Amino acid sequence: MPAENPSSRAAAAAAQRFGAALRAPALAQLDALAALNERSVCRQYRPDPVPEDVVRLLCATALSAPTKSDLQQASIVRVADPAKKAAICSLLPGSPWLAGAPELFVFCADGWRLRRLFARKGVAFPNEHLDAFFNASVDAAIALSAFVSAAELAGLGTCPISQVRDHVERIDALLSLPDWVVPVAGLALGYPEAKEPLSARLSLSATVHTDKYDVDAVERELDAYDARRGKDWSGDKVKQYSRVLRADFGAYVARKRFKLT
Numbered sequence: 001m002p003a004e005n006p007s008s009r010a011a012a013a014a015a016q017r018f019g020a021a022l023r024a025p026a027l028a029q030l031d032a033l034a035a036l037n038e039r040s041v042c043r044q045y046r047p048d049p050v051p052e053d054v055v056r057l058l059c060a061t062a063l064s065a066p067t068k069s070d071l072q073q074a075s076i077v078r079v080a081d082p083a084k085k086a087a088i089c090s091l092l093p094g095s096p097w098l099a100g101a102p103e104l105f106v107f108c109a110d111g112w113r114l115r116r117l118f119a120r121k122g123v124a125f126p127n128e129h130l131d132a133f134f135n136a137s138v139d140a141a142i143a144l145s146a147f148v149s150a151a152e153l154a155g156l157g158t159c160p161i162s163q164v165r166d167h168v169e170r171i172d173a174l175l176s177l178p179d180w181v182v183p184v185a186g187l188a189l190g191y192p193e194a195k196e197p198l199s200a201r202l203s204l205s206a207t208v209h210t211d212k213y214d215v216d217a218v219e220r221e222l223d224a225y226d227a228r229r230g231k232d233w234s235g236d237k238v239k240q241y242s243r244v245l246r247a248d249f250g251a252y253v254a255r256k257r258f259k260l261t
């Protein structure tokens, strides 16, 4: 059971997550910060539908996030058609829990709308290079993150799903994505039946640097982290990434007409 006081909740979650307690000063929205520090992915949902107004508010919150140069290059595709959702679930048999998620979204990097502005003005788009793809992808990732946080604060659970990119051509066709619109990740949403245990992260000494990147701090943390994590995280990650994964994604992105150099 989390402690009642948001300050001690935030401190306790940070201690569990990062191996060192944070001081949680008195802040107006500290209960929200405590909830975000306690977040973990949810892969077990209650069957209750998510009210339409809640879905709309979460989408609005997600798309209120910052957007590079006000270009607004994130799009969310809500998979509401049960047949389309079933088709996506059948592509991901390793994630049987997904079928039990009341809502599924696909967050997309969207370079199509910007190019439409140019086409509508009869102006050639001069920025066909990697940065354009990167900007749209970052916008989509920021919107995804804002959605996750908003859902958490609304008492819902989420799980991002990069596995949609394992079958990206099929999902692209199912969702009729135009050129320059590329899935970044799916997102499952619903009221949690159970959440995963809070997952420890590398300590802030390895991931937050002041004035210069501290490689020694990273090495020290890598020496210590597996013990704190209580498992061979380093070994697991090396094993997981010893297989070649999604090497065809660049070719798909190029077929979507993004330039990658």
Ligand SMILES: Cc1cc2nc3c(=O)[nH]c(=O)nc-3n(C[C@H](O)[C@H](O)[C@H](O)COP(=O)(O)O)c2cc1C
Pocket: 039, 040, 041, 095, 159, 160, 161, 162, 163, 164, 185, 196, 197, 198, 199
């Ligand atoms: C971009 C992104 C893609 C992810 N893709 C998947 C996925 O395909 N399947 C899955 O079960 N979890 C996926 N996750 C969830 C991560 O596994 C999870 O966030 C991570 O293990 C840390 O756990 P935590 O979020 O509870 O701290 C994804 C998370 C992110 C941010």
